[in-house]
Amino acid sequence: MSDQPGERLWPAIVDHRARSSPSELVGLIPKGSEVSDGYQELSFAGLARAVDACARWIETRIGRATQPETIAYMAANDVRYLVFILASQKTGYQPLLPSTRLSDDAYKHILTVTKCQKFFYTADKQRRVSEIRTAQPETQIFEVPALSEFLDAESSPYPFEKTYEEAEDEVAIIIHSSGTTGMPKPVPLTHGFLATMDMGAYLSRPEGRQSSLFHDLQPGQLVMSTTPLFHLMGLIAFTEALFHEIPFVMCPDKPLSVDIIVDVIQATHPTAILLPPSILEDMSHSADARAALRTLEAVYFAGAPLSPEVGDLLEQDIKVITVIGSSEMGLISSLVPQGEKVWGYFEWNPAYGVEMQPQGDGLYELVIPRRADSRRIHGIFHTFPDLNEYHTNDLFVQHPERSNLWKYHGRKDDVLVLSNGEKLNPVTLEKTVEGHPRVKHALVIGQSRFQTALLIEPTQPVADDKAFVEAIWPTVERANETVPKYGRVSKNKIRLASPAKPFQVTPKGTTKRRAVNSDYAEEIEAIYAAAAAAEAAGVPQLPHTLDLTHLCEYVRSLVAELLARADLKDDEDLYAAGLDSLQTIQLARTLQTAVANRITDTPVAINQQQIYAHPTVAQLGQYLVDLVHGQTRTTTISRAERIANMIEKYSSQLPPHKPLPPSLPEKSTVILTGSTGSLGTYLLHRLVTDPTIAKVYCFNRSATAADRQRESFTTKGLDSALLTDPHRVEFLTVAFGAAHFGLPDPTYTSLLSSVDLIIHNAWKVNFNHPLESFEDPHLRGVLEFLQFSHASAHRAHLAFVSSVSTIGSWTSQMGSVVPEAPVEDVGAVLAQGYGESKFVSERLCWAAAQRAGIPTTVLRVGQIGGPTTRQGKWNVDEWVPNLVKTSVALGKVPRDLGGYAVDWVPVDTLATITTELTHTRRGEQSHTPHRVYHLVNPTKTAWADLVPAIQAKYPHVQVVGFADWLHELERIPSPSEEEVRAKPALKLLDFYRGLSGSVLSAEIAVERTRQGSETMARLGGVTGELMGNWLEQWAF
Known part of the structure; x- marks a missing residue:
């Protein structure tokens, strides 16, 4: 046999050691069902005799295998598992080790997919195996003799002559997944897979570092195994004993308890123990068990996380080491972390080679990339030989201070x-x-x-x-x-x-x-x-006195509880204070119930739209006063006046005119806002790959923006290494509405001297919030950027990412074509705070160019679609995916959108168009201080042309008219949380109603935009194929 680590086969090792060191210990096995019955030593010579006897017994029952064939083995949790596995391998069979706790359907499934028709069992499993045979009549069953018959047998050697090269890709053992998400899945482990577990002990490590596996134990030191032997964690005891001469201690075959483990530790004195976390947690509550654990050099746990409280308690005087692996990939080599309070963290062995790929929200997925020597050390590439990298679906968080430490945080499907x-x-x-x-x-x-x-x-x-x-x-x-x-x-x-319905658990607990x-x-x-x-029953009653003072107190208390704030002011905008859309629904339901309980003679309908229309405590209080007293209050100020006043409020603060500097630097230095968003990520990617850009400063409100940016790049398939050069990109934490953006004076001064382009892309996207909710920090932020430009050395050009909602109500009376020019008529703006806030900002940019000589560009962006690439995803909270998700839940999709034409631009394409336009503007800003562009798709597509893609993905969906689709939603006047969850379009009903009448009676001009961008000039329409890509990414 080969004695080269990583090329050794189990049967050959046993035969070799039985000849070369026959008395060497394989393990300690119990003599009976009680610890008090004592233990006996199992040597390699004894194991070899038992295996050979079992092999001959199998051959007498079913013959030698002439081709790969699976035989199942279900047994008492004793060393016969090892004997039967080795005997099966010698006789040419593939041993399947099913859990003893599967359902009849699960057994039927796993026997069928492995084509297994021969089932071996020990006497204690006879009843269960008979039940399986009843469900699978074609299955032959065979009772395996008692362990003593094999151990005491006098049998001549049963030869095994295969080389590693011959056997590497042959199946050695078949285990199966736990069936957590469905039927258990067979996992064939080849001899090559087992050999990678051999190689784990020989991987290089940083000097002086301890492996988190058993490899630092000395030959002959005992490890106690407590997990079922049909599971990978149980089989580890066998791999270590055979490959690395670390003998195992087995527990008696009876339900595992804290008392049994303590008794075995005291009887056999192992050096270490491997436990499932559930048992270790039970032991932590027992003083005797903790005392027993303290006698060990190491306590390993694997299979699931350990309760933080338990780990903190045990680590005070017990060396707790976490191990990670899976049936498909074996064990991942890691190091025991150094320092205090890091027992729950992993430090990956660099020699093993893993990648931690960001998944958003501070989570990272453990990924194993394939490399030249992977088949020697990575079991996963034996399980899946055609993969180039393996995504484990295991999620981790990084240690807050030590970037090389990782804590398990669950699985993606958790x-x-x-x-x-x-x-x-x-x-x-x-x-x-x-x-x-x-x-x-x-x-x-x-x-x-x-x-x-x-x-x-x-x-x-x-x-x-x-x-x-x-x-x-x-x-x-x-x-x-x-x-x-x-x-x-x-x-x-x-x-x-219910005690009658215990939780279903995996073999790992x-x-x-x-x-x-x-x-x-x-x-x-x-x-x-x-x-x-x-x-509903607990809704606070309206106050006894229904005047403004008492109703404001009532509203204030409701909102304060929702926001967990006691300092809310009556004139403070609720949405600036943090109220979200679902809290809005909750507040509306509470007010609806409270008013209906008080006023029973008149129907009352309070929904979220009333909250949006009255976004302060004072306004809501006044609204309730009018409602309960049956009054209709007329608006004291028109919409046009409100918008005009807002424009005047901020334009009056613009600085005086100042001439442009004579020249611009050879390369641009850019401020980009909103870089971590969807469009912002693609904009940043375009900028950092543009050789004419010297540096990009990313302005973000979050201090973790850099981490989020890396995650966003990775999830969209962009090269995150582009973000590592601080000379090319730098992240600054800012407050948009504050003076100097809240930056330190040296930083602000440095920016003034270098920046020559600002792309302002950060904005709150909420079509329900009123104009006033966008004042702080959004409108104030625009003014702050204009003041920055005026003071900057290069008179930084402000490119403001606006919206076609500023022209969404354009009528033919205003003109047959919407020009690429400033708009003065407020009637052209959609009646929503979002569009109004963009309109006010557009007017500020125009005024700044005229009055102060500040170069500005307005980019009126239409509907942004998802990416053209497979990676990335259109934000599921936007109106198009909300429409699709709601349609799937309703089983009905509109055949049209009331005449609305699809003129969407994919997000990555839009980023390219935007940067091309900024280049165009850089060359003309000296003689044209202001320009307006329309970033809408000039090639329109009918919604009806995209509906077949939806039906192909969701065949149950029926096509109906848009009015019928809306009516289905309007029949739910006060939606419950469940209905909003399933049909998110309920949160945007007014938007969809407006959509049906949103067809402009004029064309949107794009000629100048096409002249300024080559990509825009050749842009095609949205296709069914592109829609299909987005549907796959949403996966509703």
């Missing part, structure tokens, strides 16, 4: 998406709650719900549910601190699992999320129904 689009990974919260001694399992629920809830399986039956919740509530409060505020669990949304959600579907619906009923 992530909950709430009905407001917020994402939440609940794993840390769940594990923290499971750290409570009375909690066996915890599951956060809330997929597509407005709020999260918590389902708990207690360790013992509970007599009083309320008292139980009170007892664990302090732990839940601590757990809530691990997630954002929107994901926190309230006390009234905690429920206990982790909760099967999908299965438990399915098992408890009715109970989950009841949680949210009860919460809705309680909310």
Whole structure:
């Protein structure tokens, strides 16, 4: 046999060591069902005899395999697993090791897909195997003799003569996935896969560093194994004993308990132990168990995260080491982190080679890239030999101070998406709650719900549910601190699992999320129904005196609770204060219920539109006064006057005229706002790859913008390495409405001396908020940029990203063509705060060019589509994806949009057009201080031409008229959270109503825009293929 690490085969190793060191210890195995029965040593000579005897026994029953054939083995959790695996390999069979806890359907599935018709079992599994045979009558079953028959047999050697080269790609063992998300999936492990686990011990490491695997243990030191032997974590005990001479200790075959583990530790004195986290958490609550663990050099855990509280407790005097791997890829080589309070972190061994790819929200996915030597060290490329890189779907967060440390944060499919689009990974919260001694399992629920809830399986039956919740509530409060505020669990949304319906778990002890959600579907619906009923019953009554003072106090208290703020002023804009769309719906429902309870003789309809129209406590209070007293208050100031006053307020603060400098620098230095958004990311990519750009300063409000930018580049398939050069791109944290953007004076002064172009792309996108909600920081920010330009050395050119909503109400009376020019008639602007705020900003740019000589460009952008590439995604919260998602939920899609024509521009294409236009403007700004461009697709497509792509993706969707589609939504006057979750178009009903009448009676001129951009000049229309790409990216 080959004795080269990474080229050794299990049967050959056993035969070789049986000859060369027959008394060498393989493991300690229990003599009986009790620890007190004692242990016996299993040597390599004894193991070889047992394997040869078992091989001959298999041959007498079914013969030698002449071609690859699968045989199943279900047994007591004893060393016969190792014996049977080795004997199967010697006789040419592929041993399938099914879990002992699968359903009949799961057994049928896994036997069918592996084409297995022969099932071996030990006596204690006879009943279960008989049931399987009943479901699969063609299956032959064979009872395996007692272990002692193999160990005591006198058998001649059973030859195994294959070389590694012959056997590398042959299946050695078949295990299977846990079936967490469906039926268990067979995972064939080849001899080459097993050989990578051999090579793990020989990977280089930084000097003086300890491996997080067993490789630093010395030959002969015992490792206690506690996991089932049909699972990879159980098989590790065999790989280490055979490859690296680290013998195992096995527990008696009975349900694992803390007491048994303590007894085995005390009886056998192992050096280390490998435990599933669920058992380790149980042990943490026992003083005797903790004392037993303290006698060990290392306590390894794997398979799932460990409760933070448990880990913090144990690490005080126990060396706790986390190990990671999977059935498909084996173990990932990592190092034991150095320092305090890092027990839960991984430090990857550089020699193994992983990549941490950003996924947004501070999360990174562990990815294994293929390299020249991957087949020697990466098991995954034996499991999937055709892959070039493997995405594990495992998510991690980076240590806040040590960038080389990573903490497991769950899997991609663990992530909950709430009905407001917020994402939440609940794993840390769940594990923290499971750290409570009375909690066996915890599951956060809330997929597509407005709020999260918590389902708990207690360790013992509970007599009083309320008292139980009170007892664990302090732990839940601590757990809530691990997630954002929107994901926190309230006390009234905690429920206990039924003892008659225990949580389904994997062999690793982790909760099967999908299965438990399915098992408890009715109970989950009841949680949210009860919460809705309680909310309605608990609505605070209107004050006894219905005057302005008391109603303002009432509204203030409601909003203060929603925003968790006690300092809200009556004239403060609610949306500037942080109120979001779903809180708006919640506030409207509360007011609707309160007013209807008080005024029973007159129908009352308060929806979110009334909140948007009255966005301060004072305005809402006055609205309620008028409503409850049956008064209709006329507007005291017209819309046109409001807009004109806003324009005058800011244009009056423009600086005086000043001539342009004689020349511009050879290369541009650019300020870009909104760089982390969709368009902003592609704009930044265009700028940093443009050789005429010297440097880009990214202005963002978030201090984590640089990290988010890298994540955004990666998810869109852009090269994030472009962001690493501080001489090319720099991220600055700013306050847009503040003087000098809140920057330190030296930084601001430096910018004044170098910047010659500003692309202002940051803006709040909300079609419901009134104009006044955009004043701070948006309108103030435009004024601040104009003042910056005036003071700058190069009179920085301001390119303002505006919107066609500023001309969305243009009529034929205003002209047959909307010119690429400033608009003065406020009647041309869509009646929404968003469009009005863009209009005010356009007018400020025009005034600045005329009065102050500041070069400005207005880019009226139409609907931005998704990218033309496979990577990236059109923001699912925008009106087009909301329309599609709602249509899928309704089963109806509009055949038209009331005459609306699709003139969308893909986002990456739009970024190219924008940068080309800034180049054009740079060459003409000295004689043309202001210019307006229309960035809409000159090649229009009918919505009806895109509907077939939607039907191809969702065949159940019926095509209906736009009016009928709207009517379906209008039949839901006060939508529940569930309805808003499933049909997000309900949040934008007024927008869709306006869309049906939004067809301009004039053409939008694009001639000058096409002249200024080559990409615009050759732009084609949106196709069904492009729509299909976006549908795949949304994946509703």
